[in-house]
Amino acid sequence: MQWYILRRVGQSLVTLFIATIVVFVGVRALPGDAATALSAETSNPKVLQAIRQEYGLDQPVPVQYVRWLGHAIQGDLGQSPKTGISVSQTLAERLPVTLELAGLALIIALAIGLPIGILAAVRRGSVADYVASTTALVGLSVPHFWLGILFILGFAVSLQWLPASGFVPLTDPLGNLSHMAMPAVVLGIGLAAVVMRQMRSAMLESLGADFVRTARAKGMSERVVVGIHVLRNSLITVVTVVGLQLGTLISGAVITEQIFIIPGIGKLTIDSVFSRDYPSLQGVVLITATGYIVANLLVDIAYSLLNPRIRVSGGAA
Amino acid sequence: MARLEVEDLHVRFDTDEGQTLAVNGVSFSVEPGEVLALVGESGCGKSMTAMATMGLLPPAASRSGSIRLEGREISGLSGREMRRILGREISMIFQEPMTSLNPVFTVGYQIGEVLRRHEGLSRKKARLRAIELLDLVRIPAADRRVDEYPHQMSGGMRQRVMIAMAVACNPKVLLADEPTTALDVTIQAQILDIVRDLQHQLDTSVVMITHDLGVVADIADRVVVMYAGHVVETGAVDELFASTQHPYTLGLLGSVPRPDLVLADVQGRLAEIPGMVPTLHEPPTECVFAPRCPRVSDDCRTEMPRLAETAPGQWAACVHPGVARAHPTEVVLP
Numbered sequence: 001m002q003w004y005i006l007r008r009v010g011q012s013l014v015t016l017f018i019a020t021i022v023v024f025v026g027v028r029a030l031p032g033d034a035a036t037a038l039s040a041e042t043s044n045p046k047v048l049q050a051i052r053q054e055y056g057l058d059q060p061v062p063v064q065y066v067r068w069l070g071h072a073i074q075g076d077l078g079q080s081p082k083t084g085i086s087v088s089q090t091l092a093e094r095l096p097v098t099l100e101l102a103g104l105a106l107i108i109a110l111a112i113g114l115p116i117g118i119l120a121a122v123r124r125g126s127v128a129d130y131v132a133s134t135t136a137l138v139g140l141s142v143p144h145f146w147l148g149i150l151f152i153l154g155f156a157v158s159l160q161w162l163p164a165s166g167f168v169p170l171t172d173p174l175g176n177l178s179h180m181a182m183p184a185v186v187l188g189i190g191l192a193a194v195v196m197r198q199m200r201s202a203m204l205e206s207l208g209a210d211f212v213r214t215a216r217a218k219g220m221s222e223r224v225v226v227g228i229h230v231l232r233n234s235l236i237t238v239v240t241v242v243g244l245q246l247g248t249l250i251s252g253a254v255i256t257e258q259i260f261i262i263p264g265i266g267k268l269t270i271d272s273v274f275s276r277d278y279p280s281l282q283g284v285v286l287i288t289a290t291g292y293i294v295a296n297l298l299v300d301i302a303y304s305l306l307n308p309r310i311r312v313s314g315g316a317a
Numbered sequence: 318m319a320r321l322e323v324e325d326l327h328v329r330f331d332t333d334e335g336q337t338l339a340v341n342g343v344s345f346s347v348e349p350g351e352v353l354a355l356v357g358e359s360g361c362g363k364s365m366t367a368m369a370t371m372g373l374l375p376p377a378a379s380r381s382g383s384i385r386l387e388g389r390e391i392s393g394l395s396g397r398e399m400r401r402i403l404g405r406e407i408s409m410i411f412q413e414p415m416t417s418l419n420p421v422f423t424v425g426y427q428i429g430e431v432l433r434r435h436e437g438l439s440r441k442k443a444r445l446r447a448i449e450l451l452d453l454v455r456i457p458a459a460d461r462r463v464d465e466y467p468h469q470m471s472g473g474m475r476q477r478v479m480i481a482m483a484v485a486c487n488p489k490v491l492l493a494d495e496p497t498t499a500l501d502v503t504i505q506a507q508i509l510d511i512v513r514d515l516q517h518q519l520d521t522s523v524v525m526i527t528h529d530l531g532v533v534a535d536i537a538d539r540v541v542v543m544y545a546g547h548v549v550e551t552g553a554v555d556e557l558f559a560s561t562q563h564p565y566t567l568g569l570l571g572s573v574p575r576p577d578l579v580l581a582d583v584q585g586r587l588a589e590i591p592g593m594v595p596t597l598h599e600p601p602t603e604c605v606f607a608p609r610c611p612r613v614s615d616d617c618r619t620e621m622p623r624l625a626e627t628a629p630g631q632w633a634a635c636v637h638p639g640v641a642r643a644h645p646t647e648v649v650l651p
Contacts, residue, residue: 210416216373217411218431218482219403222396232421308421308466 004304012297019289020072024065027282055081072286078279080272087283091265095287097167098264101187101256102249104180108188109195110242117199117238122226124204132196139193144252148186148259155182165261183260187252191245198241202234209233236307243299247292318388319346320522321370321407321490326382328365328374328546338597339365339378341546347490347522352513354537354554355526356569360594362546363526364412367492370524371409372399387489405435408483412495414476418467424451424478425463431485450481454511473504480511487519494526509536530573534558542566545595545605548624552631560640562633565590565606604636612637 035051036043052058056067071078077087120132156164162182168175206212207230215229254266261267265284272280304310328340340362347353355363369380372394384392386406391399411417418427428450429443438446444463451459454477467475476496483491493512497505513536516523525537533540533554540557542550542565550563561567571588592609604610604617616636624632627639 210411210413211419213373214411214417214479214482215419215430217371217403217409219400219405219434220430221400224430224434229419229422233419236421306421308423309468 004310005301008297008300012293015293016290019293020069020286021065023282023285023289024068025061027278027285028061068282077283077286080277080280082275082277082280087279090268090280091283091287094263094265094268096170097262098250098253098257098266100170100176101180101183101253101262101264102246104184105188105191105249105252106242106246108184109191112188112192113195114199114238117196118203118226118231120196120200121203121207129200133200136193136196139189140197142189144186144190144255145259147189148183148256151182151186152259165259167262179260179262183256183262186259187249187256190252191242191249194245195238195242198238199234202237203230206230206233232306236303239299239302239306243295243302246295246299250288250291319385320349320351320387321524322346322383322385322388323366323370324383324385326366326369326380326384328362328369328378328380330378332377335598338600339546340369341597341600342382343541343543343546343548345541345548345551347524349489349522350516350520351539352516352523352525352537354533354540355524355543356528356530356533356540357543358528358569358594360596361543363543364494365546366543367409367494367524367526370492371403371407372396373403401435404431404483404488405486406488407490407492408486408488409492409494410476410479410483410496412498414472414479414496414499417479418475420467423464423466424470424475428463428478428482428485431482435486446485447481450485451478453484453515454478454481455507456481472500473507476500476504476508477511480508480515484515484519484521488521490522490524491516492524492526495528496525497532498527498529505532506535512536530569542569545597545601547605547621547634549606549635550631550633551624552628556628556631560628560631562627562631562638562640563606563635564610564612564637566633568609604634 035048035055035057049058056064059067068078075088077091079086080090083090116132116136120129123129152164155162163179166179168179170176203226207226209230211233212225212229215225220229250266253264254269256262257264257266258270265287268280269284269288271277272284323346324344326340326343327338330337330339343362343366345353345355355366357363365374365378368374369378369382370384372380372391374380380392382392383390386402391402394402418424425444425447428447429438429440432438432443432446433440448459448463451463456462456474456477462470462474467478470478476499480496491512496512497508500508509532512523512525515521523536525532527533537554540551540554541548542557542563544565550557550561550566557566558570561570568588568590572590573587590609595605595608597605601621603619604613604622607613607617610617612635614637622634622636624634625638627633
């Protein structure tokens with residue numbers, strides 16, 4: 001087991017290294033000249049030259065990369081030319097906000113998706129199953145931005161239950177939650193639909209398995225048969241799918257944060273693209289990529305805990 | 318008193334093509350310490366008989382008839398009451414050892430689960446008892462293998478685990494649904510040995526469901542031959558094999574490769590029964606075997622014949638019972 005985790009961590013580091021190259025080259029492949037953007041669109045070659053020298057933009061890309069990576073490893077992602085604040089500091093402020101949003105969205109998705117998925121599978125073909133499956137389809141089809149606007153109109157403008165936008169830090173938990181509630185639901189609802197559908201089909205598959213018949217022949221109660229034997233097997237598939245979907249939470253956060261004006265890394269991404277703040281953009285994309293990789297690593301570890309067949313073959317290798 | 322008595326058991330399925338009659342008036346009983354073989358082709362209703370006895374039929378199936386465990390009627394019990402009996406007084410092993418165990422729990426957990434459920438053992442005690450049970454079904458290094466997962470074991474080992482699980486609470490009746498079919502021949506013999514030994518040690522009554530007459534000869538005391546959901550012949554195994562009355566049983570015997578028997582077919586090929594087991598949608602108006610029977614006559618077309626005693630303890634449902642062989646597909650003993 002330890003070997004398996006170590007090996008997966010090693011693989012993740014390699015992936016992360018490749019990701020840094022893609023991030024760095026990708027940002028530089030964007031149309032437009034960073035120096036021009038930084039100089040407030042001047043065409044004075046002397047000014048441009050000075051800017052290029054200051055930010056090392058006159059060096060070959062590989063040299064720039066190695067220098068950036070050297071600093072990045074030490075936690076220094078450079079400085080935003082627009083604000084003068086270090087990128088690491090901005091990320092340290094913004095990342096927890098997005099993590100909170102994504103975390104809440106994930107909790108909402110699981111809290112809605114898992115029980116309804118289980119219910120729909122156990123009561124297959126019933127009215128409950130039909131309603132749940134149809135609602136899930138709607139939940140999957142509704143775009144974030146539209147749902148967000150609808151929520152703001154409904155809960156903030158008409159009912160005035162919740163603030164329409166903005167963010168309050170966690171030091172004021174109630175205020176924080178009231179601001180986060182709508183965005184978290186908007187972000188989580190699509191994932192809830194995915195979780196529900198996956199859970200339903202995984203449960204149905206496991207319910208028909210031979211080991212379920214064995215458990216019933218042992219006289220196990222329906223609660224144990226469904227809640228232990230079937231659920232444990234179904235979770236293997238669901239964890240994988242949910243893990244792969246964690247990425248959509250991050251991309252969904254970009255839009256959701258924009259709608260609800262939440263200062264997370266999603267909003268930072270859009271802001272840095274519009275202001276051509278390349279160091280910030282690099283930092284944000286790097287942190288997003290790291291998020292993906294860590295999420296995948298966690299999924300693999302969770303998967304191996306749930307599925308002994310993976311654990312043992314991984315441990316022996 | 319008989320351990321298990323099944324009387325006039327019917328199982329019907331609701332399908333898109335209407336009702337299917339899977340089991341039609343099957344009756345049999347098993348005495349303490351006896352091995353009863355339920356024999357027939359695929360689709361004859363033998364597995365359904367077992368599942369109906371356990372009360373584990375799929376939702377589309379319905380059941381009628383009487384099932385008595387040591388004289389106590391269990392066919393009318395609620396699911397909750399039935400679950401107190403299953404795994405404790407009556408248990409079952411299945412044809413598919415590869416898939417019948419839950420892949421995500423250790424075999425020790427799965428055996429222990431029965432003991433915790435029915436005997437209220439603690440997790441720790443259940444594990445220790447599971448090791449004893451693995452030892453009982455002759456799994457080497459039981460104290461190590463108890464913590465293994467099913468995928469770390471071969472099919473034969475898994476079937477032993479299934480047996481250990483089934484006998485954990487010393488059941489009165491063990492239903493074994495083709496327990497050796499998925500295993501290779503040497504393993505089959507070992508599994509049968511284990512079942513036979515346990516049956517002696519624990520005084521369990523065994524209902525062995527099989528299509529393999531070799532298994533029947535090896536382990537059974539009495540035989541019930543089923544065809545299209547009906548019992549067509551029953552009797553003690555030696556007598557039934559020596560003086561087979563029903564042409565279907567004869568056909569089954571003729572289809573077993575046995576070097577010590579001279580087959581009637583002049584080319585020396587195995588005899589076969591032409592045609593397939595019919596699927597019944599309504600009660601038969603003629604002998605269910607008539608379409609495939611070499612002895613068929615007009616008398617067979619009037620109704621499904623009832624079981625009649627052809628010799629003491631031996632019964633056949635046939636208009637033309639008897640050992641006489643009138644057709645080349647039947648077996649000629651040397």
